[in-house]
Amino acid sequence: xxxxxxxxxxxxxxxxxxxxxxxxxxxxxxxxxxxxxxxxxxxxxxxxxxxxxxxxxxxxxxxxxxxxxxxxxxxxxxxxxxxxxxxxxxxxxxxxxxxxxxxxxxxxxxxxxxxxxxxxxxxxxxxxxxxxxxxxxxxxxxxxxxxxxxxxxxxxxxxxxxxxxxxxxxxxxxxxxxxxxxxxxxxxxxxxxxxxxxxxxxxxxxxxxxxxxxxxxxxxxxxxxxxxxxxxxxxxxxxxxxxxxxxxxxxxxxxxxxxxxxxxxxxxxxxxxxxxxxxxxxxxx
Amino acid sequence: xxxxxxxxxxxxxxxxxxxxxxxxxxxxxxxxxxxxxxxxxxxxxxxxxxxxxxxxxxxxxxxxxxxxxxxxxxxxxxxxxxxxxxxxxxxxxxxxxxxxxxxxxxxxxxxxxxxxxxxxxxxxxxxxxxxxxxxxxxxxxxxxxxxxxxxxxxxxxxxxxxxxxxxxxxxxxxxxxxxxxxxxxxxxxxxxxxxxxxxxxxxxxxxxxxxxxxxxxxxxxxxxxxxxxxxxxxxxxxxxxxxxxxxxxxxxxxxxxxxxxxxxxxxxxxxxxxxxxxxxxxxxxxxxxxxxxxxxxxxxxxxxxxxxxxxxxxxxxxxxxxxxxxxxxxxxxxxxxxxxxxxxxxxxxxxxxxxxxxxxxxxxxxxxxxxxxxxxxxxxxxxxxxxxxx
Numbered sequence: 001x002x003x004x005x006x007x008x009x010x011x012x013x014x015x016x017x018x019x020x021x022x023x024x025x026x027x028x029x030x031x032x033x034x035x036x037x038x039x040x041x042x043x044x045x046x047x048x049x050x051x052x053x054x055x056x057x058x059x060x061x062x063x064x065x066x067x068x069x070x071x072x073x074x075x076x077x078x079x080x081x082x083x084x085x086x087x088x089x090x091x092x093x094x095x096x097x098x099x100x101x102x103x104x105x106x107x108x109x110x111x112x113x114x115x116x117x118x119x120x121x122x123x124x125x126x127x128x129x130x131x132x133x134x135x136x137x138x139x140x141x142x143x144x145x146x147x148x149x150x151x152x153x154x155x156x157x158x159x160x161x162x163x164x165x166x167x168x169x170x171x172x173x174x175x176x177x178x179x180x181x182x183x184x185x186x187x188x189x190x191x192x193x194x195x196x197x198x199x200x201x202x203x204x205x206x207x208x209x210x211x212x213x214x215x216x217x218x219x220x221x222x223x224x225x226x227x228x229x230x231x232x233x234x235x236x237x238x239x240x241x242x243x244x245x246x247x248x249x250x251x252x253x254x255x256x257x258x259x260x261x262x263x264x265x266x267x268x269x270x271x272x273x274x275x276x277x278x279x280x281x282x283x284x285x
Numbered sequence: 286x287x288x289x290x291x292x293x294x295x296x297x298x299x300x301x302x303x304x305x306x307x308x309x310x311x312x313x314x315x316x317x318x319x320x321x322x323x324x325x326x327x328x329x330x331x332x333x334x335x336x337x338x339x340x341x342x343x344x345x346x347x348x349x350x351x352x353x354x355x356x357x358x359x360x361x362x363x364x365x366x367x368x369x370x371x372x373x374x375x376x377x378x379x380x381x382x383x384x385x386x387x388x389x390x391x392x393x394x395x396x397x398x399x400x401x402x403x404x405x406x407x408x409x410x411x412x413x414x415x416x417x418x419x420x421x422x423x424x425x426x427x428x429x430x431x432x433x434x435x436x437x438x439x440x441x442x443x444x445x446x447x448x449x450x451x452x453x454x455x456x457x458x459x460x461x462x463x464x465x466x467x468x469x470x471x472x473x474x475x476x477x478x479x480x481x482x483x484x485x486x487x488x489x490x491x492x493x494x495x496x497x498x499x500x501x502x503x504x505x506x507x508x509x510x511x512x513x514x515x516x517x518x519x520x521x522x523x524x525x526x527x528x529x530x531x532x533x534x535x536x537x538x539x540x541x542x543x544x545x546x547x548x549x550x551x552x553x554x555x556x557x558x559x560x561x562x563x564x565x566x567x568x569x570x571x572x573x574x575x576x577x578x579x580x581x582x583x584x585x586x587x588x589x590x591x592x593x594x595x596x597x598x599x600x601x602x603x604x605x606x607x608x609x610x611x612x613x614x615x616x617x618x619x620x621x622x623x624x625x626x627x628x629x630x631x632x633x634x635x636x637x638x639x640x641x642x643x644x645x646x647x648x649x650x651x652x653x654x655x656x657x658x659x660x661x662x663x664x665x666x667x668x669x670x671x672x673x674x675x
Contacts, residue, residue, distance in 0.1 A: 012591070012594060013594075013595075013598065015664065018663070018664050029666070033586070033627055033628055033631070033667055034627040036588065036616070036631040037588065038665075038666060038667070039666075040666040058664060058665060058666040058669060059664055059665065059666075060586065060587070060588060060664075060665035060666060060667055060668065061588050061591070061665075062588050062589075062590035062591055062594075063590055063591055063594045065588070066591060066664060
């Protein structure tokens with residue numbers, strides 16, 4: 001049984017704002033029957049078309065999908081459209097006292113429906129994917145089962161600082177059916193993490209040997225090993241001699257046919273985050 | 286709030302008489318059956334009695350009964366044994382609708398040089414025996430096909446399957462975890478080589494299982510160590526649970542008729558009334574032969590977890606398929622294999638009854654579920670369209 005908070009339970013047992021608005025200013029629809037959840041959001045603006053005065057929803061989905069929709073409608077009332085657009089899926093989850101990670105995609109669906117509704121009202125391009133309805137897509141489809149684009153996935157990965165393909169599945173469903181796109185999702189994670197790190201210039205100009213060793217250990221612990229764990233693998237740091245880093249692969253990585261590829265990935269990470277001259281060597285340890 | 290427990294394919298309550306039978310074997314009669322003293326010896330006698338009781342329920346000989354820790358262990362042990370017995374046969378046949386205890390294992394084998402055939406089912410969850418005839422050959426080591434499906438209750442024609450398997454010289458294993466205690470089985474007149482039983486599905490405690498291995502069928506142990514179970518399953522016996530399972534099998538034999546009359550009548554009434562009161566509903570596997578206690582019913586345009594949560598709020602315990610698939614995003618692998626329409630694949634609910642189920646409990650579900658489905662549909666954009674049409 002899912003560990004739902006009392007607030008989540010309250011919102012699926014007694015959902016607020018179920019229904020429709022006949023003269024709604026904006027309507028956003030996401031999801032489909034085949035996906036297992038769908039949300040239709042109605043927004044009514046005040047006379048000046050500035051603030052949201054009413055919001056209603058219809059949702060097909062599980063308890064947390066109903067609760068997320070209910071929470072969203074409560075949160076956006078009284079906000080301007082620009083203020084409403086600032087709401088993240090994490091804030092929807094926080095409003096409910098948290099959601100199980102496997103159910104975070106429900107909060108993402110709420111945020112998505114809001115963006116679609118506002119974009120349609122403003123007449124611009126629909127900013128996110130809109131599965132089930134073949135509207136404008138941003139970017140190229142990555143997850144064919146759920147019709148999710150790279151642009152959408154990168155946004156969710158970045159906003160929620162996701163590190164593993166499993167997390168991306170929990171937040172977006174991508175990769176949750178046939179699993180064919182999981183390698184591509186991993187590439188997207190690497191891409192987004194790389195971009196985030198470029199925004200954080202923390203590398204000092206000159207490294208003492210001690211500082212370099214500390215940094216190598218930190219990067220291996222925080223950036224590299226969690227990604228290997230996601231695939232059931234691991235590595236152990238055997239030695240650091242100047243810029244030469246010796247590692248041994250463990251678990252699924254040990255004896256894995258693509259371990260040389262993994263070693264290059266480790267080297268690339270260390271060069272990017274520690275120093276350009278680092279070389280990684282795989283040893284038997 | 287008194288629970289209305291209609292999830293008996295997930296697990297069952299331990300029968301009071303079963304609990305009484307096992308109770309002395311914790312603090313008083315805790316001896317090890319292997320010991321060379323009277324204190325252990327008297328436990329050995331009760332273990333032998335339990336073995337006889339299990340054998341009697343399925344028409345087997347006591348020496349064909351191996352006690353294990355669970356149905357999953359029995360399934361794993363049977364398949365691994367066959368592969369060791371036939372090291373040169375590199376083909377395994379199972380079905381797309383097996384329990385994960387078999388399916389996950391077989392899919393793992395495909396990564397280790399084995400060819401694995403997963404037989405399809407039709408829209409009612411039935412096998413096509415011609416597909417089996419075409420798939421099986423001299424290279425097939427084992428065919429593992431469940432007796433009855435845990436999600437839909439659909440019963441497979443196991444004896445016909447067994448005859449096809451025997452012609453090609455392969456071993457035949459069946460996961461009968463859901464069948465034993467619900468329908469009569471007789472190994473004396475059967476083509477089954479190995480059969481798995483799980484205690485907690487028939488009112489014995491969790492943590493006890495059985496692998497039946499026909500006399501003369503070669504067997505290689507999965508667990509090695511001591512000489513327990515004639516060296517076919519090492520590890521000190523779970524004596525209290527074995528004794529409990531023996532009692533549970535004795536009771537299951539006595540209640541077998543009731544299962545197929547009173548319990549079946551309640552299931553049929555529940556099914557009939559729900560179909561009458563709730564539009565856009567269908568029975569999964571409704572045209573197939575099914576277990577007497579199982580009802581898998583799909584509702585269009587409403588999601589299964591929500592239905593379960595609303596039922597749970599009223600104390601009604603059901604399932605949305607297999608417990609193993611409930612954390613997944615996909616509709617259950619069984620329903621997908623059956624090609625259940627996407628409009629209701631996410632809205633399937635399983636009610637599974639037992640001899641403890643009462644007519645009043647069934648009445649409560651018949652009264653409450655139509656309201657719950659209507660409520661879920663009123664919230665759903667697709668469900669509202671359906672309600673407007675009516």
